[in-house]
Amino acid sequence: MSLINTEIIPFKATAYHNGKFVPVSNENFKGKWSVVVFYPADFTFVCPTELGDLADNYAEFQKLGVEIYGVSTDTHFTHKAWHDTSDTIRKVQYPLVGDPSGQLARAFQVMIEEGEDAGLAYRGTFVIDPEGKIKTIEVHDNGIGRDAAELLRRVKAAQYVAAHPGEVCPAKWTEGAETLKPSFDLVGKI
Amino acid sequence: MSLINTEIIPFKATAYHNGKFVPVSNENFKGKWSVVVFYPADFTFVCPTELGDLADNYAEFQKLGVEIYGVSTDTHFTHKAWHDTSDTIRKVQYPLVGDPSGQLARAFQVMIEEGEDAGLAYRGTFVIDPEGKIKTIEVHDNGIGRDAAELLRRVKAAQYVAAHPGEVCPAKWTEGAETLKPSFDLVGKI
Amino acid sequence: MSLINTEIIPFKATAYHNGKFVPVSNENFKGKWSVVVFYPADFTFVCPTELGDLADNYAEFQKLGVEIYGVSTDTHFTHKAWHDTSDTIRKVQYPLVGDPSGQLARAFQVMIEEGEDAGLAYRGTFVIDPEGKIKTIEVHDNGIGRDAAELLRRVKAAQYVAAHPGEVCPAKWTEGAETLKPSFDLVGKI
Amino acid sequence: MSLINTEIIPFKATAYHNGKFVPVSNENFKGKWSVVVFYPADFTFVCPTELGDLADNYAEFQKLGVEIYGVSTDTHFTHKAWHDTSDTIRKVQYPLVGDPSGQLARAFQVMIEEGEDAGLAYRGTFVIDPEGKIKTIEVHDNGIGRDAAELLRRVKAAQYVAAHPGEVCPAKWTEGAETLKPSFDLVGKI
Amino acid sequence: MSLINTEIIPFKATAYHNGKFVPVSNENFKGKWSVVVFYPADFTFVCPTELGDLADNYAEFQKLGVEIYGVSTDTHFTHKAWHDTSDTIRKVQYPLVGDPSGQLARAFQVMIEEGEDAGLAYRGTFVIDPEGKIKTIEVHDNGIGRDAAELLRRVKAAQYVAAHPGEVCPAKWTEGAETLKPSFDLVGKI
Amino acid sequence: MSLINTEIIPFKATAYHNGKFVPVSNENFKGKWSVVVFYPADFTFVCPTELGDLADNYAEFQKLGVEIYGVSTDTHFTHKAWHDTSDTIRKVQYPLVGDPSGQLARAFQVMIEEGEDAGLAYRGTFVIDPEGKIKTIEVHDNGIGRDAAELLRRVKAAQYVAAHPGEVCPAKWTEGAETLKPSFDLVGKI
Amino acid sequence: MSLINTEIIPFKATAYHNGKFVPVSNENFKGKWSVVVFYPADFTFVCPTELGDLADNYAEFQKLGVEIYGVSTDTHFTHKAWHDTSDTIRKVQYPLVGDPSGQLARAFQVMIEEGEDAGLAYRGTFVIDPEGKIKTIEVHDNGIGRDAAELLRRVKAAQYVAAHPGEVCPAKWTEGAETLKPSFDLVGKI
Amino acid sequence: MSLINTEIIPFKATAYHNGKFVPVSNENFKGKWSVVVFYPADFTFVCPTELGDLADNYAEFQKLGVEIYGVSTDTHFTHKAWHDTSDTIRKVQYPLVGDPSGQLARAFQVMIEEGEDAGLAYRGTFVIDPEGKIKTIEVHDNGIGRDAAELLRRVKAAQYVAAHPGEVCPAKWTEGAETLKPSFDLVGKI
Amino acid sequence: MSLINTEIIPFKATAYHNGKFVPVSNENFKGKWSVVVFYPADFTFVCPTELGDLADNYAEFQKLGVEIYGVSTDTHFTHKAWHDTSDTIRKVQYPLVGDPSGQLARAFQVMIEEGEDAGLAYRGTFVIDPEGKIKTIEVHDNGIGRDAAELLRRVKAAQYVAAHPGEVCPAKWTEGAETLKPSFDLVGKI
Amino acid sequence: MSLINTEIIPFKATAYHNGKFVPVSNENFKGKWSVVVFYPADFTFVCPTELGDLADNYAEFQKLGVEIYGVSTDTHFTHKAWHDTSDTIRKVQYPLVGDPSGQLARAFQVMIEEGEDAGLAYRGTFVIDPEGKIKTIEVHDNGIGRDAAELLRRVKAAQYVAAHPGEVCPAKWTEGAETLKPSFDLVGKI
Numbered sequence A, B, C, D, E, F, G, H, I, J: 001m002s003l004i005n006t007e008i009i010p011f012k013a014t015a016y017h018n019g020k021f022v023p024v025s026n027e028n029f030k031g032k033w034s035v036v037v038f039y040p041a042d043f044t045f046v047c048p049t050e051l052g053d054l055a056d057n058y059a060e061f062q063k064l065g066v067e068i069y070g071v072s073t074d075t076h077f078t079h080k081a082w083h084d085t086s087d088t089i090r091k092v093q094y095p096l097v098g099d100p101s102g103q104l105a106r107a108f109q110v111m112i113e114e115g116e117d118a119g120l121a122y123r124g125t126f127v128i129d130p131e132g133k134i135k136t137i138e139v140h141d142n143g144i145g146r147d148a149a150e151l152l153r154r155v156k157a158a159q160y161v162a163a164h165p166g167e168v169c170p171a172k173w174t175e176g177a178e179t180l181k182p183s184f185d186l187v188g189k190i
Helices: A046-063 A076-085 A103-107 A148-163 B046-056 B058-063 B076-085 B103-107 B148-163 C046-063 C076-085 C103-107 C148-163 D046-063 D076-085 D103-107 D148-163 E046-063 E076-085 E103-107 E148-163 F046-056 F058-063 F076-085 F103-107 F148-163 G046-063 G076-085 G103-107 G148-163 H046-063 H076-085 H103-107 H148-163 I046-056 I058-063 I076-085 I103-107 I148-163 J046-063 J076-085 J103-107 J148-163
Strands: A012-017 A020-025 A033-038 A066-072 A096-098 A123-128 A134-140 B012-017 B020-025 B033-038 B066-072 B096-098 B123-128 B134-140 C012-017 C020-025 C033-038 C066-072 C096-098 C123-128 C134-140 D012-017 D020-025 D033-038 D066-072 D096-098 D123-128 D134-140 E012-017 E020-025 E033-038 E066-072 E096-098 E123-128 E134-140 F012-017 F020-025 F033-038 F066-072 F096-098 F123-128 F134-140 G012-017 G020-025 G033-038 G066-072 G096-098 G123-128 G134-140 H012-017 H020-025 H033-038 H066-072 H096-098 H123-128 H134-140 I012-017 I020-025 I033-038 I066-072 I096-098 I123-128 I134-140 J012-017 J020-025 J033-038 J066-072 J096-098 J123-128 J134-140
Touching (some): A033 A046, A033 A103, A033 A148, A046 A066, A046 A148, B033 B148, B046 B148, B058 B066, B076 B096, B123 B148, C012 C076, C033 C046, C033 C103, C033 C148, C046 C148, C076 C096, C123 C148, D033 D103, D123 D148, E033 E046, E033 E103, E046 E148, E076 E096, E134 E148, F012 F076, F033 F148, F046 F148, F134 F148, G033 G103, G033 G148, G046 G066, G046 G148, G076 G096, G134 G148, H012 H076, H033 H046, H033 H103, H076 H096, H134 H148, I076 I096, I123 I148, J046 J148, J076 J096, J134 J148
Parallel strands (some): D033 D066, F066 F096, I033 I066, I066 I096
Antiparallel strands (some): A134 B134, B033 B123, B123 B134, C033 C123, C123 C134, E012 E020, F012 F020, F012 F096, G033 G123, G123 G134, H012 H020, H012 H096, H033 H123, I012 I020, I012 I096, I033 I123, I123 I134, I134 J134, J033 J123, J123 J134
């Protein structure tokens, strides 16, 4: 079954955020837009570039009222240590959630269950609306990096559609572009 | 469980392709890169813009040796009729696969099982390698369009990584950009 | 078990009807006679001739207080598109119900579950009384067309019998012809 | 699941046929076209008119190489007795099969399992091809008689389609009328 | 488990009785003695002689307050037809119950489930007391006829024992003969 | 299911017979006609009169090649003791089988499983043919005695039918009386 | 699991006792000491000597307030007959319980379930206290007789222990002999 | 089910025997008579008197070719310690088997599973023949001592019966006394 | 699953303690620190040295408010006997709990279930806090002795941590040594 | 069931060891003594002191032929990062095994499955012999540190016992101290 439009599971976790350890739970997802970004492991290769890319765009996500949650199956202790020692990760201002039990990775169907990476997560990105429902899914096999700009476009499209019932965003829609207003007369006419 | 790295299921279907009805099966996926693009239904709104966007970029996908398969739960008859009547769809030169039994939509976990759109597919895009294994997943709730340019970037990254064992593509990597060569010494250093 | 005298299942669907998309449900079947006509798919071969044949006789069905529902596993979008482009279908004034999830085709046991037509419906015609109970069943393998005149005869017989308890319609009964009044003395005497 | 295109079950039964008791089994259905006609019970009302109607058309069915089998859950003894005493039934020259165990009525899904007619069969007519596969189904609730002429039309259509692969019979097709030759170019053009 | 002393199941059926079709149910068995006589089929060989034998003795059964029910898996229509055409059956004044669903034949464990007589009943005779409890069972394979005189003897013995608690009928007891009064002192003394 | 035409189960038991203890098993039933006569218990009331009645007719059964087996759930020790002390039982020349484990009573469905007679058998009489198959069943509730003369008639009928395939014994048939030869022309004529 | 200290099951049976048939149930075991003595069968060999041995000691058991119940899987009828004919059994003044259904033999785990003695009981003796709880078990294979004197010793020991909490009877204790008063200081000192 | 005539289970254990630790297994039971004597626990009250009573009679058991095995759920270490410290136990010359896992106590159904003595064994004595089959069972609730003399009598009876097929030991039989030779003529005569 | 932080099961047992038999249950563990020390068996080799080592340190455990419970699968009778006869065990002033049913050994997962020591316990030591929760586990294979000094260190550490929330004891911590106060700034700094 | 004497499960993992990533599997445990040391997480508090304590004693373990494996549910990447940044961990010369899937933590029953530390391991230490069998278990709740000196003592005792069959190490045994030679005469004498 598709995860699209399903609600985030109840959970409790600890994140490293702005020099502190803070609790994070499904309650944080209520009432605002969120992005959950899984990556395989701290202290590895593609991961910091992706987290850094998001960090560089974080201000814009904030402007859209969107919180970003970085998640790996590492502990929050390791997240702090990585933050302390990596120049790239030091830029990260959004919470890095520890998921050592894999509760989140399994709920979002990104847990690697077999092989030499068993226990790590695939690179999965999820846009979640203020009702806690998943609106977009993106998962890459581990060598393939994601692009924060595309994520931004997708978030804006999701927000636009949510805010404008009766309109839909066409392909490669970007902020300010025209949308479609589905109407009976359009059927079979595009 | 994640679909990443799982193999496409055995199937048989009929597609409308370049003015003909042609059989398509899992055998077509062996030995070349493929992209499977689900969309909810023929004769609807976002769908033709997405298929048109892919059509506009089709030459470049072809250059990369990639075949695109558009799939909805409509029949191949309906695909032809849409092609005959829609200016946008008339541009589509890749196969449009009929999936009226939903065998493909269910296998790729994009089938909508409940509500007023039950029986239609979510907008899902899958990059599949020449072994028939899924390398990337992207699924949007139905109002949110996709971007062919981002898909192209993703395909190139997947191909690059497959062709260069020992290198990985960092975030927002584009063709020609530097990759990372994971090495012991890089651990904890990025 | 036979479907005869079983009640139509609860369902919700969308139909194309007289230039609009309208909701259809089991509630529509209460209190009036109905005919449900399944056909394999829009934009195919036998189907339009059958739907046209019914369209030509629709006035007479209407006079009998009978609504006709054409159903295929296509969407209502496709039904509209077909209506817009086919001269034959343009004549159809009764609702064309979209059943992309196959809920109706499975309930009436006309779904093709295997083979190259999997996901399509067989040609099934069902006369349903004002209590929502199925009174006659007719299903043809897909190359064999039906005849609206025979359906009309069958509907009239069903209505006559319902209206005249204690009478039954003999073979090839047509409107106005004599019926039989089963009585004890007739047993073994015909 | 639909009975269309399923094969007749293996069975053994005894029929009254032309003044004799003869064995009938699924073997009789191999290599020629057959029609199986269920009716509720011997010595009842609608039944003899239907059987008589078929008797009147039997010569034509014979010309088409079709055997008719009348079946009720009565015994072959009762069939003979009815034949001996009823003027209508005396005309019947096709076999009347006894099905007191209900094996055939259940296999063709026409058995009435509850209510005051439990143990009798609904009025079901089945056209079966020379491979023993069911090609058309017609079942009426018990007060509603069938029409042998329509059955004849249906048999001819089924035979025509079987003999002319690549052609299909449109609605209200009758012998000699034009058929349709499905071709790619017709899609969406009728 | 033995059927002796078990109660007749709840049932509803239709019987041919004295020129009418009448309902029969387990309620008819309350408050009076009954005999249920199964036979294989109407219009067969041994059957009419047995039914006739009972008819000849019916007056005496009536004097004892006993109703007789003839039962086969034929319908009540067939029972009437048989009555109309057979000199022997015309004598029958007790109800002939139709059991086409086999509900009674199965409840009394006389249904033939396999072989060429499947669907017919064995020749079973059951004496039932005014509480609806089975007091005697007699079942013959189908070629072997029963004797109404012995049944009469058995009914009288059953009635005598029911009416005289503390007495039992010895072997070959007939009306008026001595019975045994079981007492402690008789133990081991007969 | 009916016991008629089922085969006697494999068993081993010990009988008192003509002043000796002898083994009895299902092997004894092969190749000759047998009668199995259950009775509730030794040293009780109706039982000896029934066993005596059979003893009086034993010579005639012997002439027909029939062995009689008296069976209760008592032991063979008790059978001997009863034989030694009862004038009636002293006449018994056929085997009295001990069935303290109830293996036979349960196989013939005459075991009383509940109430104050639990562990005893009902009065059941079974005629068994030389293949070990049960041809007639007779079971009485415990106060009602059986009649050896009727049993003799029944055995003769069973033997006659077995010896004359194609003939059946009508009601109250006795040795020497006419039988019926079922033929097609008799159907519906008796 | 051991039967020791488990309670006698609820049961109803009939016994031969002092020239009468009397009901016996688990209620009889409440409030007084009892001995239950199983033996294989009436009219056999070891059995009467054992029952006679108990009869000879019955007065002493009575003085101790103990009732004895002889039990076999024979009926109470057979018990009476045995009593009437055996000089040894005539001496028995305690109840002989009929257990033809084997309810007691199975509850006390002395039923022989297989082999040529299937349906008989082993020689089991059980001392039961006034709460209905089993205090001693003795079971012998069938050739080996028991000794009433040893049973008497065992009953007295059981009664003594019950009456003197805090004392236990040493090996070969007999009435009047010293008992042991378990105390802490005795541990490891005997 | 009764343990009588069942075979001792396969087991391995360690015993204290004549100043040594020796292995004991089911193999020791083959080819000679054995007595297994369970008692609750070492260093308790009734136990040593019973073991001492057996010790006093051990020479006589030996003469009969019988080995005695004392068993409790204590270890063989504890058995040795008890032997070293108790004057009574010091007399014991037969093996004292350690059963701390309770394998033997459970197999002989003497394990106390609940209450304050859970984990200890009831006082059970078993005579076992040279085939390893249990011939007599004796179990006492824990306060009630056994008597070695009665055990000796029982062993002799078991041995006599085994050695003299066709004879059985009557009640209170002792060595040298007469036995019974069961014969047909004795039935009902004792 | 780990036993750490699980609560001791409800149980009832008897211990030998200071010259008396005393009841011990899970209630004893509430409100004070406890140590449970399993050992294989009384009267064996390593065991007394371990119990003696604990006895030598018992005063110090008492000062810490800790009760020690020695447990083996022997009975309390054997514990007393061992205490009476062993110079080492005579020093033991803490309770020696009898666990012949193995309820405690199984609950603490130290029961040996197979092999020649089946039914004995491994050498397991458990520190339990005043809520009855297990805080440390130590289990040795049977030849390897434990050290009371290390146990004392472990108890003190457990008590210190319980008493000083927010502090943890580093490796080889001993009473009076510094502890660690986990704080955010220490993460990654030790 | 106890883990003592069970064999280490088959597994594959990656460890950080002496500046390299190396594979570790159950094969490494064959043929030499090993110690497996679980700790909750890298970059936490007690953990480095314990790992440092082991590092300080590593030379001595090496002399004994013992390899140490530090294991947490962190990845080997994190282990390297910790090693690079922590002065204490920099001293560690034994492998640090990554167990992000928890396969080892679950197999050794030290996984924390619930609460805020879910996904981390308890502090467990296991001595494993050259056959891969666990000889000692030590698990502490997370605040309580272990002592490498005690572990060393325990390893030496385990090695001594393995090398000297027939000797056992008494409590607080240290290298060079006397052992016990279990012999029959010692039973009950220590």
